[in-house]
Amino acid sequence: MLPGESPAERVEPAERAAPAPAGIAHHASRLNDWMRRYSWAVAMTVAIVITVGGLVILESGRMRIASEYETALDAKGATAQLSTLAADIATLTADERGFALKPDGAYQTHFRETSGRVRRTLASLDAYYRRIGDDTALASFAQIRAAADDEIARGTVRLALADPSKDAAADAAARERALALPPPDTSATLDAALSLLRLNEEQRAQHALDASRADQRISTLCVAALCALNIVLFLLLFRNLGIQLDKQARVQKALITQQEELDRLVFERTRQLEALAWHLQSVSENEKTELARELHDELGSILTASKMDVAWVRGKLKDTEPAMAEKLARALGNLDQGIALKRRIIEDMRPTVLANFGLVTALRSLVDEAAQRNGWSIESDLPGEDVKLGEAIEIALFRVAQETLTNAAKYARASQIRVALDVDDENVSLSITDDGIGIRPQDLKRTQTHGLVGMRQRVSARGGRFEIERVTPHGTAISVSMPRERSDDASVVIPAA
Known part of the structure; x- marks a missing residue:
């Protein structure tokens, strides 16, 4: 470290040099990824190139072997022709000597035939030697x-x-010319020359055969090498394919595990949300109950006392102050309206009929009041006697019926309502049908409208099933099915005001 140099300044050059190895590692990673992804294509390309090259090498080797075999056959044929030529030349000499000893026309005929064969053989050999060069x-x-x-x-x-x-x-003249010709002393020279040419052709044929055998061995080695290379490439290819399949299987297994974990987490969160929603609904119902009780106890007593006081004052002033008595009579009417409004609010918050008389009576009262307000005709299929289903289920079914009738009054423009309640040992079912304009198909998919989310949540929190559908030709039907449970808890009873 130099004087005055801090440790940070000392480390700075190394930090500046750090990106280079990172870049190399990045490129190496990309190269490895590319090789893993396209190794099968590279292997197939190399295998195809090797196969095509091997076919070219084999074809050229086959052509060389064929040419060498042809050369060997030609050399063997030339050797045979040279042997035949030597024999024919010896035959010519024998015919000539035999005719000299015994003049016979057969020798002449045989000499001419042999001479023709010799000329043809000479012409064939001349063409052969000119062709091979x-x-x-x-x-x-x-x-x-x-x-x-x-x-x-x-x-x-x-x-x-x-x-x-x-x-x-x-x-006589011909005999003298014949005696003047030199004797045929060239037989030994011809035999030596023919033997030399035969030996040369035999060597040529043997050399061609040796070359063809060598080419065959080379071709065999090439085929073996190409087969080995292709086997190695295909082994590598299948190994890589196996690695890829194994990797995909591991990834798929990991995805399945993650999906199962997510499903479990979603299920847990859903159960928690349902429990929270049910808790909030219970809290809301309890708050409504407390508020209804306070309205009944506090506001009810105030309104009742005020009504009694105003009625007493009106009775005292009815004869002496008729104008003031009329004003007080109007005040009594307003107090009656306030008391009625208080009762309606309390009934909406916590219906006393449900708490005091049960679900069947509460539904019948709710439907009758709705029919009177909206001018509906009612068709009800309710049990003749009330049944005890438990406070939670009764509140859930009553709120569903209350929300359904409210929606029908606001949006359905119905004229007839049918309400049915069916209770058995295991389940309780509630169905409400109207003959209104019917719920729209988009609203069936968008369940966030018309209070459907609240109704679904109330029912699903109790393990029930909520269904809504459009009725043909028009109208809407809502059906709720919930498992029945009996409760021994005392219901909150709110005395009538």
């Missing part, structure tokens, strides 16, 4: 061909001169 062999063959042609020419002349069918004068 072997200048050394072509030069040796040219000497053999010249010697063979000379041998045929000499034999032809000797046989013609020795022919007994010729005249005597011509025969």
Whole structure:
């Protein structure tokens, strides 16, 4: 550390150099991710390239082997032709000597046939050597061909001169010319040259066969190497595929675990929210009960006492002060309206009929009052005797009926209402149907309207089922089904005002 240099200044260069390794690591991570994602494509591409290259190598090897086999066959054929040529040249010499010892036309005929075969063989070998382009062999063959042609020419002349069918004068002259020709002493030279060419062709055929065998071995090794490479690539590909499948299985298993955890958490939260909603509804009902009791006890007593005082004063002033008595009579009417309003508010908060007489009587009273206010005709299917269902269930069913009738009065424009309550040993069911305009389809999906959320929550909190549907041809039907439970708790009884 330099004098006056702080530790922070000391560390600063290292911090400035830190982004470079981070960038390298980022690129390496991207490369690894790319390789994991596209390794199968790379492997398939390499396998295809190797396969195509192997096919090209095999095809070129096959063509070389075919060419080498053809070369070997041509060399074998040339060897056979050279052997045949040597035999035919020996036959020419034998025919010539046999005719010299015993003039016979058969020797002449055989000599001519053999001469034709020799010429054809010479022409075929000449074409072969010119085709392969072997200048050394072509030069040796040219000497053999010249010697063979000379041998045929000499034999032809000797046989013609020795022919007994010729005249005597011509025969004498021909004999002298024949005696002047050199003897055929080229047999040993021809045999040596032909043996050398045969040896050369045998070596050429053997070399071609050895080259074809080597090419076959190379092709076999190439095929084996290509097969091994493809096997390795496919093993790597399937290994990578297995890794990917295993990774996907682990990811899917993790997702399933997370989904199960989320479902459990959602279920717990839903249960907590339902319990909280039920608690809030219970608190709200209790607060309404307390408020109703206070309104009944405090406000009711005040209004009643005021009414009694005003009535007493009106009785005293009725004869002496008729104008004041009339005002007091109007005040008594206002007090009666206040008392009626107080009763209606208390009934809305905590219906005394439900607390005192039970659910069946409370529903019948609620429906009758709603019918009187709205001019409805009522069709009810309620039990003849009241049943005890428990305070919580009775309040929930009463609030659902109250909210349903309120919605029908506000929105349905109905003229007829049907209310049915069915109670058995296990369940209690409430259904309310109107003949109004019917709930809209969008409102069936948007359950946040018309107080449906509150009704659903009340019913689901008690383990029940809430259903609402549009009735054909018009109208709305609401049905509630809840498990029945009996409660021994004493209901809150509010005395009538």
